[in-house]
Structure formats: structure tokens, C-alpha cells
Amino acid sequence: MKKAQIQLFETIGVLVVFFFLLIAGAVFYFKMQEISIQNDLAQQAHLRSLQATQRAMFLPELDCSFIGVPRENCFDVLKLKAFSKVMQDPHVLQTYFGLFGYASINVSEAYPDKPFVGWMYNNPLDEYRSALKSLSPVLLYDPVANQYAFGVMEVVTYSTH
Amino acid sequence: MEIMGLAIIVILVSLGLLFAVRFMLKPQSQQAERAKAPVLVANFLNTMLGTTTPCNKRTVKELIQDCALTGGSTMCPDGQHSCDEARDIMSALFDDTLKAWHKDYHFSMSGATPIEAISFGTPCTGAREKKVHPLPVRPGFEISLALEICQ
Numbered sequence: 001m002k003k004a005q006i007q008l009f010e011t012i013g014v015l016v017v018f019f020f021l022l023i024a025g026a027v028f029y030f031k032m033q034e035i036s037i038q039n040d041l042a043q044q045a046h047l048r049s050l051q052a053t054q055r056a057m058f059l060p061e062l063d064c065s066f067i068g069v070p071r072e073n074c075f076d077v078l079k080l081k082a083f084s085k086v087m088q089d090p091h092v093l094q095t096y097f098g099l100f101g102y103a104s105i106n107v108s109e110a111y112p113d114k115p116f117v118g119w120m121y122n123n124p125l126d127e128y129r130s131a132l133k134s135l136s137p138v139l140l141y142d143p144v145a146n147q148y149a150f151g152v153m154e155v156v157t158y159s160t161h
Numbered sequence: 162m163e164i165m166g167l168a169i170i171v172i173l174v175s176l177g178l179l180f181a182v183r184f185m186l187k188p189q190s191q192q193a194e195r196a197k198a199p200v201l202v203a204n205f206l207n208t209m210l211g212t213t214t215p216c217n218k219r220t221v222k223e224l225i226q227d228c229a230l231t232g233g234s235t236m237c238p239d240g241q242h243s244c245d246e247a248r249d250i251m252s253a254l255f256d257d258t259l260k261a262w263h264k265d266y267h268f269s270m271s272g273a274t275p276i277e278a279i280s281f282g283t284p285c286t287g288a289r290e291k292k293v294h295p296l297p298v299r300p301g302f303e304i305s306l307a308l309e310i311c312q
Contacts (some may be wrong), residue, residue, distance in 0.1 A: 021170065028177060050197055057204075073207045110257045111212060111250070135262055136201065137208035147213040148220065150254055 041161050042130075049132040049157040052100050056120060056155060057136065064141040074139040075151065077116060080107060084118045093123055102128070102158040109140055111150035116140065125158040132157050194312070198290035202308050206294045209254055210306075215239070216246045224250070225296065229273035229304045248279050255281045265311035272304030285311035 057073065061083055064074040086092050105120040133156050140151035210222040216237035219227075224247035227235045233242035241249070251268070259266045259282075267282040291309035298304055 017170075021174075025177075028181065032181065046194070047196075050200075054200075073204050074211070111254055112215060134197065135258075137205045137258060139208050139211050147218065148211050150208055150212040150258075152258060 041159075045130060045132055045157065045159045045161075048101065048159070049134050049155060052103050052105070052157050053134045053136055053153070053155045055099050056105050056153060057138065059120075062120070064139070064143075071139070071141070073137075074141055074148070075107060075153075077140050077142050077149075078144075080118055080120065080140075084120060087119065087121060093121070096121055097123065104154075104156045104158075106154045106156075107138065107140070108152055108154070109149045110137075110152050113149070116149070116151070120153075124156070125160065127160075128158040129161055130159050132159075195290075198310055198312060199292070202290050202292040202310055205258070206292060206306065206308055209251065210294070210296075212250070212254070214246065214250050216241075216243065219243075221247060221250055222296065225270070225276060225304070225306070226298045228279075229270075229276045229298050230302070232275040244275050244279070251279070252281060259310070266309065267311075268306070268308045270304060270306050272302075273298070276304060285309050288312040 060070070062075045062079045063070040064076045065071070087096070100121050100123065102123055102125045104122050104124050106122075107116075107118050107120055109116040133154065136153045136155070138151045138153045140149040141147075142149065210220065210225075212221050213219070214221060214224060214237075216224060216235070216239075219235075224235070224243045227233070228242075228244040228247055231243075233244035235243040237243065237246045239246075255266070255268065265282065265285065267280070267284045269280040270276040289309045289311050291307060294306040294308075296304050296306055
């Protein structure tokens, strides 16, 4: 009777250890999965930010073109000012939603005078969990003075996860 | 025999923990950051070289070319020579952008003695994104501009 009881306790002990390891393993596995998904989402958010920056950089509406040849990495300030004004119309903003999504794109002059600051696109999320900021140098061409200023384009993309 | 089982369990748990720690310490979104860096370096150099300066409406590129070729013979309206003017403007641009964005960088030029004295930032010790931009001064005479952003 005593031997049988000892064997029973042994079996119960082994089962307790087994289930403990099983549950610990499952918790660990699901935690890893959660971290992996979070990493993937963060990666996607970064890529979306990069995509929005590249799309804004090569927007044909704002390029500095000379005899039909666009200059790389350059915005025409007059076009930019007009574009900024047009973008205040929610219908126009909606047209560009497919390109930029929930983002804010701002262009400012860093050199020489720093007078120009303009919104290229402003469609932020009211409630967001993360906002990624990306800064990119860009030439600002003033066709009246025929001069180029050093500008900075700031792209902020918003996401809910 | 039981000891063997216990040892195996301990080894498995240790391996799991090691894997977990490695996984958690893995830097996030490194791939996207790596994709952004070359664009930033290339855009910065292109933008800087194309910027018009108050020195007779010349661009930074033209000032650098003049500095490399003549050692700074062009006199700007503020009384500075092209080499000093280019240095001051580039310094202001780096301060207002990369430095203000807390990015470590190093900019240097080579190919002519007057421009080799101009450099900004400190050389990167670890991983970096570097772009070397060749700049022709006149036929057969070319200088190089190198910008690296530390990662």
C-alpha cells in the first residue's frame, strides 16, 4: 500500500512538472510571436515612411523642370506654395490619400534665410500609437530670383499600432 | 537516470532563455534604417552642392571648384575668399541639419591641397553609410567629396 502511494505521488509530481513546462513553453512561444508581430509592424511602418518620402520627393506637380527635364531632388517654391493652398481643400487632400495615407509633409528652408515653411500635405491621424519622422534635404528653387535654397522635407507618418 | 532527465530539462530551458534574450535584444527596423541612410547621404550632397550662395550667386559646387583650382582667388561681397566662404556655408548647413538631427557624420574632400583642409564631423568608428561624389574641376582635374553618416 505504501509503495503504491509513493508511485502515485511520483506520477503526480512528474505530471505537475510536465504541465508546468508545457505551459511555460506555450507562454514563451506566444510572447515571442507577439514580439515578432510587433517587429514586423514596426518594419512596415518604417517602410511606409520611406515610401511616402520617396513619393513626395518625386512628385511631378512640384518638380523643377528645365525644358521638360526635371532636376533631381528639387522643389519649385512657386509650385509648392500653390500646391499647399490647393491642399487645404479636403477633396483634393482625399485625392492624395492613396499616395501618402495618414501623414504630414512639411518643407522648410534651412539656408540661407529660413523664411519659407509650407505644408505639402497635412492629414494626421487624430489618435495614433506611433509617429515616424523622416527628414530629407531638398533643393528649393526660386524661379523669380533663379536661386536654389537648402531645404528640409519632414515627413511624419502615423500608425495605429 | 532521473539526474539525466533533469539535466536535459535544464539545458532546454537555458537554450530557450538564451534564444529569448537574443530575440528581444535584436534592434528593431534596422533594415528600414539601412535603406534610409544612402538616400539621406546622396540627397544631402546633391542639395548642398546645388545651393546658391550670397557669393556672386554662385553655388557651393562652384565655390569648391574655384577653391580647388585657384586656392580661393574669387573674392565674395562679404570680403571672404571662395575657400572660406564655402567652409562657412557648409559648416552652417551641417550644423542646421545633420548635427541638429543628432546624426554623427564626417565630411572630407580630396584631390587638391586647398580643399583638403576643409572637413567636418569626426570619422565613424563602426558601421557607416558613405558616398563619394566625384566633382570635375576642369578636364583632367577631378576632386572627390566624401560624406559618411555613422549608424
